[in-house]
Amino acid sequence: MVLVLMVAEKPSLAESIAKILAGGGIQMRRGIATNVWEWNGMWHDQQATFRMTSVLGHVFSIDFPSAYNNWDAVPPIELYDAPTEKNESNPKQHVAKHLQVEAKGANYLVLWLDCDREGENICYEVMKCAQPNMRAPPGGGSKRSLILRARFSAITATEIKSAMAKLGLPNENEAKAVDVRQELDLKIGVSFTRFQTRFFQGKYGNLDSSTISFGPCQTPTLALAVARRDAILSFEPRSFWTLRARISVSGRALAVPSDKGRFWERNKANAMRDTLRGKGVARVVRLSDDKRTVQRPRALNTVEMLKAASKRLGMSPAEAMSISERLYTSGFISYPRTETTAYPPTFDLAGALLPHKDHPAWGSYVRELLKEGVKRPEGGVDKGDHPPITPTRCATEFDLAGSDWRLYDMITRTFIASLSPNLKYLRTSVTFSLGNAKAGGTEPTFTTTGRRLLYLGFASVAHWAWRHGPSDRDDDEPEDDDNEDESGEVKGGDELPPGLEPDKEYPLEDVVVREGVTKPPEYLTEGEMVGEMERLGIGTDASMALHIENIVNRRYVTVEGPRRRLVPTNLGIVLIHGYQKIDPELSLPTLRSAMEKRISLVASGALPADEVLKEELDVFRAKFRFFSENIDKMDNLFEATFSPLASSGRPLSKCGRCRRYLNYLALRPQRLHCRTCDETYAVPQGGTIKLYRELKCPLDGFELVYFTTGSKGKGFPFCPRCYSTPPIVEEGLVEAPMGCNQCPVTTCEHSAVRCGVCPCPEERCKGVMILDATSAPRWKICCNQCTLVMSFDDSVHNVTLCPTSCEDCGCRLLDLSFGKKAEREDLRESCIQCDEEDLAGVVETTFARLFARRRGRGRGRGRRGGRGDKGSRGGSARGGAGRGSTGGGDGGRGARGGGGGRSGHRGRGRGGRGRRDDDYAPPTRAGGTTLADFF
Template sequence: MKTALMVAEKPSLAQNVANLLSNGKCSTTKASNNACNIHEWNGTFKNEPVRFKMTSVCGHVMSLDFTGKYNNWDKVDPVELFSCPTEKKEAMPRLRIPALLAQESKSCDYLILWLDCDKEGENICFEVMNCVQQYMKGDIFSPLVTYRAKFSAITEKDIKAAMLNLGRPNENESRSVDARQELDLRIGCAFTRFQTKYFQGRYGDLDASLISYGPCQTPTLGFCVQRHDEIQTFKPETYWVLRVTASTSEGRELPLEWKRVRSFEKDIANMFLAGIKEIKEAVVVNIQAKEKVKPRPVALNTVELMRVASAGLGMGPHHAMQVAERLYTQGYISYPRTETTSYPENYDLMGTLRQQQNSNKWGAEVRAIIANGINRPKKGHDAGDHPPITPMRPAVESDLEGDAWRIYDYVTRHFIATLSRDCKYLSTAITFQIGSETFKYTGNTLVDAGYTEIMHWQAFGKDEFVPLLNVDDVLRAHDHRLVECQTSPPDYLTESEVITLMEKHGIGTDASIPVHINNICQRNYVTVGSGRRLVPTNLGIVLVHGYQKIDPELVLPTMRSALEEQLNLIAIGRADFHAVLTHTTEIFRRKFQYFVRSIEAMDQLFEVNFSSLKTSGKALSRCGKCRRYMRYIQAKPARLHCSHCDDTYGLPQNGTVRIYRELKDMKKGFGCNSCTHPTCPYGVNSTGVSGCVECESGVLVLDPSAPKWKLACNRCDVIINVFEDATRVTVCDTACSACGAQQVTVEYRAERTRLPAAITEMTACLYCEPTFSALCGTQQVTVEYRAERTRLPAAITEMTACLYCEPTFSALVEKHRAVASRAAVSRGRGGRARGNKHKNKQPKDKMAQLAAYFV
């Protein structure tokens, strides 16, 4: 018997599909990764008996990332990220999804993919195919081996119909997702790494662990900051409104509206008031009654669901979509990610409606619609993806949790409303003449509540009073007055309004819109205020203003919307994947390079709005290098900063940092330059050059305090100034073969180099290389011998010279082997800290060094 492997996107979806296809007769076992299940049953496929196995993934199987060394923020120039290699890695290694797929696909004949029917789902299809291609019996890319199920709801009818109409995975749509992932990775990481390192190294109160940039995220933030700027620059204007009240014979008062609406000149407004103030009669000159319609909604799509969840239900769009996806996998609603607002021609509207007729919430309204006949839904937009979001089975409030019920309640009421009548009301406008001025009174009365009976929050409200009057009737006019008002600024954008702007400008997709809004909230660029309004923080405002100063296109929606159009062309097979990728990457690479060159323009804004590291935080612990107090900066990310050494050290996040038994008076010998930990970048193993010539146990270590480079003994007071004006000096891993000291690399700028032949970089021994010796400043030494024991040339008994540069002294001093003669306690690496050759040598590899250090 042949075997068919089925793969769904989530474990819950796999269980529901397996139960429906097997008619509840499948057997279930735990998968090898303990996160998924294996459902098995016998059935028929392609007119032959088949053993079905269904399992699942948990979203994307693979994720895109840079290869090993390019993930190091400190060693890679961010501009390299635009061209460096990338690779696919396991998205969730702990779940071992690829291993599970490989194990379950062994010797299988068919692969049937039940992934979500959107572009991301198509991409996951090909991820699954790549995981199983070595283990399946046939060619995984053959249309006779791999099949794709298309469905929009988890119901028996939809699932079995999908099984009978299997198709092929769409490679073009998958490639468009690959392109989006790669572009977002390269662009986002390059800008984010540069910004984060630059600004967190200069300011202490940013309160953000990441200063991120995103091609979608940043234009979204731009909408919020643009509205903030409009509010800040708004100048209120004073205007005056002429108000008059008319009274009917029954004593009912009618507030009249001035036809001119308002006047911005007080003198002119007073002139109009003076013209009618003494007139006590209001004459009816026109009565117009017109029936108006408040149309029922079109079918529900993702964007509208997110808008309503934010504005009406008080839920963030990201959370609302998570709840909607759970309802979908449980079979309560149809697939919640769709751009379509038009029901398909063959959609069973009546069948879906009948499922709701016994509800105690809206059953009466549903039965009335069924009895009177459903109204033809309004024609919406057909995006060609999934049908609109609808309820798929009845539910009561006790079946679902709080937010789940509120989403289900709205989806169901919206669906019923699309089949209901329009709301109709009668609008009566009565025009009055008072002297030379015209006024109006309008009253609305409900004719037919229509769909507002089910969507009660849009109900018409109470009928307004409309007096029975005729043309030429006269009412008493009184209370003539001028009312002073002021124009008011716009309010901050709500999440609902931001979603509308993102949809309008093509920023993101229905799946990614809530993610981008959630990102700018989590990264402290905006805060969610009352009414779910997005209020930009100081950091968000400064970032956007900085982009606008350097390159406004980085924050405008036009760049992303143009890119989305290109990605859509890839999805429909009308654009080349590599051409779009290469072209877009090159554009952003050039923008990034210009951004880096112009970063000072943004830094000027940060300098005005934020505190430098030197003035932030509080004194906490002493620096191991200079022994001055470092400042503990609690704002994200928590870190320690030494203003003297200009060094910043990261700390564990989300915890409490306290001093543990620190020495109150740090003495010499207790600093970083005495640390023997094998991996410490400031310890003697990393910065030691040679043994000290003055003391028995000291090591000369490089003090990386550019531009005043020096060697300092970690035990005594010896200091040797070296390589003045060098831009960089580092200690190498290799030792000098002649003297055993560690070699040193020195770098100069081209215009300030002191190296021979105007070279800018050189690696050699500090003692054996004459060029280096000439660049190192040391104190001269005077030596005296007895006449009978002198070792100086020409039998002289006294000589003063440099201990390092004078050849006579070099021959008399075993300075470079001073480390070798030290006790083993002062160990170091290479020539700077070797013990006696008969003693145990230090291990070379890092793991062995770590073991030796701790054991």
């Protein structure tokens, strides 16, 4: 029997694919990172065990080695020649280890990653983890021959089984193309971003952005928004006047605009009005009917879906993309990343419609459509990637909620509309001359149009295509020719009154002059931005939404109004204008477009990846050097827009050098600045900063300040200078940044040594639980590394640290005083870990739940080995073999030749006392280690 390992991109996809392929008899278990589904079946006429699991997106991400992470020590220009490395995207998820374990002994590997370049790249990340642990081929040879690729476009039984029957090979060229793009984006983006951020944040205080970033796609996207803003501001409004005749037709006053158009002088418009007012009658000189057809919509690709979701649903592109991916992984729609707008010849259109015949909203229409026979649409473009976006499952509002349903509804209606007959309407145009004037004379004629629906066609289901009601055109604007926009939507408008006949005269009630003003273009909507990005080749169909989201998150633009228009901020405007002053190409889409074309040549195998990477880096290295040498041109714009650092902020705490006040700048990034010393100090982000009881740091004399994230979050005091540049980093005791809750100085009453209680009980966390002395009356003990917070009940009036430690576990003992209403005695010298009964009801249940360990697993396990003599954390240790009860065991090996490890769940050292798996059992450190040893 052979073992076939299958890997999908997301857990939900893995589950859906496994259930389709297994057909029944499937078992699920929890793996290290994600779930694993197993079943038995046949593989090339052999009995086989199939094992399906998944990753969580990219397994690895590209970055610089740690030596290049110091912004101050590494000049940005050196990053273009710096090496890169791929590390786990999220080490805490242990996806790489999960793949290694599940691949052990596998005979084959089948890759079910998304079928695009990114998915191809993830294929090779999975192969890197799994291939070493696979079995070698029976006759020898490369394991690569045992790795196969499934290609599919929808999570349907037909599509998945078809993909399984036609397995191919992963595309290495497409994977390399992604590697090239990732390295280019990293080196170009980080070099410009570091330089800009350090240069401008060191000079200006009200930038309101933690990072002043640059991106080869992000920056041209921002430039489009700024260009529209510049066009709006440079627009000079101009007054104009138009004539409008009021004609009585069948008892209805018909307002008809003049064919003369706009008058740019009021006197001429008034003179013409006075001439025409006395004509008395209006005669029909031209009456025509024109049958018009509105083509049914094309099949949806990604860009059209994003534009439609923005216009019709008010969704941001990022939100629409996220929802569409969720609908895809849940099996409701096909793959949402595609450039194709033509259905493949093999696509079963009737079969895709059939599940919708009983839908409560459009079922009756679908039945009629199937009855008449579905005609394959003509037109559209086949890009050779994935079929257009279509529904793969019938759903109602009871199956999907909120925005998920709204987007699914729009996608499904568009799909049905794309297979429906065209919409047809009658456009009637009537032209009047006033008095006895003839058409073509010197006096103006007046023309209006009306529309009457003949056949609703696809608009029966795509309700937005025929909009009823009066025209939304301004009265002072000339009528358009057909009132149809680029998306195929038609404004129905009013029908003309009955009784109009050629050469017939009608009473002229009046001729009026209307004044108007020319209007500037409006700010781009997100949907319009997507269209412009597609036209100019900025980004890909899958990345456009991310680029727009980035410029919003960076606060370069704001999204305003129900139409979600992108309005540039001062920072975004100054950045683009600065690029245009130094090197206009940096803000143009041409650079990125040329880069994308060359990366596509890598994907097709026409160019080697190394050659493209080197050439593109050479281009941007030269541009970066020129930009940095001419940064003063951009700085002039910043100086005219933003306030200098020295004049920003408010006084907060005293500097330890000059004894003058440091100014606190509350805008992002929050920081402290000394005007006298001209020094800027980093502070923690995302919370509130305030003075801490006017106490001073014993190391440098700076006044301490206090950081808090709120009553339910963490808080700690810190010295501004120690936080930015800890004086003891070189000794290897702590890493920057350092708050008082991490300080190992024993002479400071706020340090971790003086305020520490016990090691953090969270597995894999190396932090220490610190008593927050400022948290009263809601006392808390917080980890100085992870987010774990232990909160005491309101009945606890005061918490103080004892000078002694617990003889059993080494934790600092606590004195707890209770309020008068608590009606219980104070607790003296209590251990937070050992005195569970005394502290019952005092600690919030959320803390107890966080501390709880996995239950019912049988054998006891040593959580971590003890610390070595030099303070490093020891290895893990397996407890005894007792099933589900107690179990001592050998402690893990202490690192650097250290001491003994921890046994079981509670015992210390070798063969210590175990506890039941279902007991409350926070892990402890070995052998009475004191808090000073944690450093």
